Amino acid sequence: MSRQLTPRGKQRRAQLIAFATHEFAEKGYHLTSVADIVDGLGVGKGVFYWYFSSKEELFVEIMRTSQRGMRRRQQEAISAVDDPVKRIELGIRAGVLWLAEHNDLRKLFEFARTEATFRDAMRKGQEVLVSDAQIHLEEAIQLGHLPDRDPEALALAIIGVSNQLTNVYIDSRGEDPEVVADLVVSFCRDGIGVTVRG
Amino acid sequence: MSRQLTPRGKQRRAQLIAFATHEFAEKGYHLTSVADIVDGLGVGKGVFYWYFSSKEELFVEIMRTSQRGMRRRQQEAISAVDDPVKRIELGIRAGVLWLAEHNDLRKLFEFARTEATFRDAMRKGQEVLVSDAQIHLEEAIQLGHLPDRDPEALALAIIGVSNQLTNVYIDSRGEDPEVVADLVVSFCRDGIGVTVRG
Amino acid sequence: MSRQLTPRGKQRRAQLIAFATHEFAEKGYHLTSVADIVDGLGVGKGVFYWYFSSKEELFVEIMRTSQRGMRRRQQEAISAVDDPVKRIELGIRAGVLWLAEHNDLRKLFEFARTEATFRDAMRKGQEVLVSDAQIHLEEAIQLGHLPDRDPEALALAIIGVSNQLTNVYIDSRGEDPEVVADLVVSFCRDGIGVTVRG
Amino acid sequence: MSRQLTPRGKQRRAQLIAFATHEFAEKGYHLTSVADIVDGLGVGKGVFYWYFSSKEELFVEIMRTSQRGMRRRQQEAISAVDDPVKRIELGIRAGVLWLAEHNDLRKLFEFARTEATFRDAMRKGQEVLVSDAQIHLEEAIQLGHLPDRDPEALALAIIGVSNQLTNVYIDSRGEDPEVVADLVVSFCRDGIGVTVRG
């Protein structure tokens, strides 16, 4: 399903993705019907199937794009930083801020992990994030800036904390993302064993 | 829907809960039909509705019972322990082990958070866990065993790490639960600021 | 389904009939389940099928008994009255009063006419009422007390008026049955052509 | 559920209404399934729900349209007639003829009165008919053309007679509607107290 699209077509497609993302996050994937999406946009059903071959494909597409987007954001944040520990911190911060800005997508990520159909695609995406973080953790350990512990486990723990705190503080309570990022960074710095304050 | 049940009835009900839990975890709530459940058990469709008034009710029932079960396990683990830091550690450990033993339920918890219908029930359950942990964290801070940071944030972070590591190491890789519990405890001890080894 | 019943059995059966009649009238035959009936009485399902072979049979039984009851009441009212016009009047009055007392049954009669399954049984019952009235009408015509018009049509018209006024005035508005009976009698006396007031 | 329909769509909708009306009258509302309707028309099940949001909605729609149709017919029949007694007579006649032509609908009206769900909608419709008739009756009484009796009761009685005679003579016996109308008019003229023949 990768048609050549006119500019107008690209816009339509983006519109569909945006609206669907919102609906999926709000009501859940299964409780959002294709009819809901096209009705919400005031277009006919044919439009949907002109741009996507199925509801599932749309969802997977949303996932893929989002994961890439988050990763890009993290990499931009850490490029040009030498200190691996600093890179980790900036990466965490970038991740939390991205999640805060894309609350809908965070919810979709969570859902995607719970359904066999999407589980694998999600895992792959997460593995990328993990291995990104792992690289910096390993470097930091090698340089003696961190105690020698399993870098993968550390990376996973960081992700767990980021998701959880973002979920509660930002989604439910509307806390300031920067403050939440501080909280996550603080907990994780200690958790991974940073001993001297930056 | 709380009928007076004969022993045979109680057994059936338990059987339905067990099988449904498994199916829900495997395929997801929405992709598991009531028909799947009763067919899997080789009984008629009416049986389901004799014991539960709806698929949703069954799910909520599973959630409630499980959350209670996990909490009971944690409280048993820490009763008779004086040191609050020790209690936190034992609580984490008990939680991880419970999650390891109830992998299916962990998945259901995750799903439940993603759907408006179940979101609230889930949040309440989690708040209980959080406030349980919070009590011990506060005590530890008061006693000067931990640096003074927001205990609720710490509690949430702990839960995030527990879920994430259990998810990856136990569900996907079949790691030894005790080892995973060690990982979580180690990360969280540092994360909350414990400085002297127990 | 005509079992030999002990006194206690007869009571149970009557209890079932009474309760079912009420439920049928309230909610309609189809919207009243056998479960509703037995639950409302606090007994098991077996009880129902011990006394009746089916829900349908119960309904037919209710219809039959009621029609007989109404007829008996009318005949008691007119026995020992010589003047056929007076008999008609008393018959109308007895009918209206019976309907007023058995509001539930009037509703069931109406429903029964609308469903193929019960239509025929109902028609037969009504035909009996009609032919009862017809006899007196014919006699009155023969004696020259009434103008010579089709007695069957007159009988039907009487029934129509009785049902309609009872329905509106007694069921909906709780009017005094005697007053309603007066209304019906007055309209029908004129309608059939009585010219001199009794 | 009031979609914008293409001509083809309007036709389908009308087709569904016509067929459903027939089935409902024949077998009763509850014994006619949505499947019966769509199968009878040789279309898929979705078609039904494209045009109506539920079986109940369809039924109510049929009721509403019919009641309006009958009323329009009566009003056309009496417009341009000055004498109130004449208007009553023409109204009765128009009503009976309409009922004769719409035998199915008469049955549905009867059923609708027996079920709580539809009862209120029906009552409202009937109240309109009653108050229509009442107006003319009151006028006639005021002019001294009729004795002074409760016009509402008279109106109701007229409706009762109309329904009953139509039911028996037209539906069951296929009598000529004009003849039946004569019968009804004759009985009701006397019933309301008309003394001089038109």
Place this chain on the structure above:
DNA sequence: AATGAATGAGTCTTCATTCAT
């Protein structure tokens, strides 16, 4: 006589997808 449990065909309804225009 009576109960709780079970059956399973049948009901209404939804919805991803396709198609004619």
Place this chain on the structure above:
DNA sequence: AATGAATGAAGACTCATTCAT
């Protein structure tokens, strides 16, 4: 590109009836 209409498999749930005890 887009629309309204149609499809039909699948879903949750109901309920008259039967059965084991």
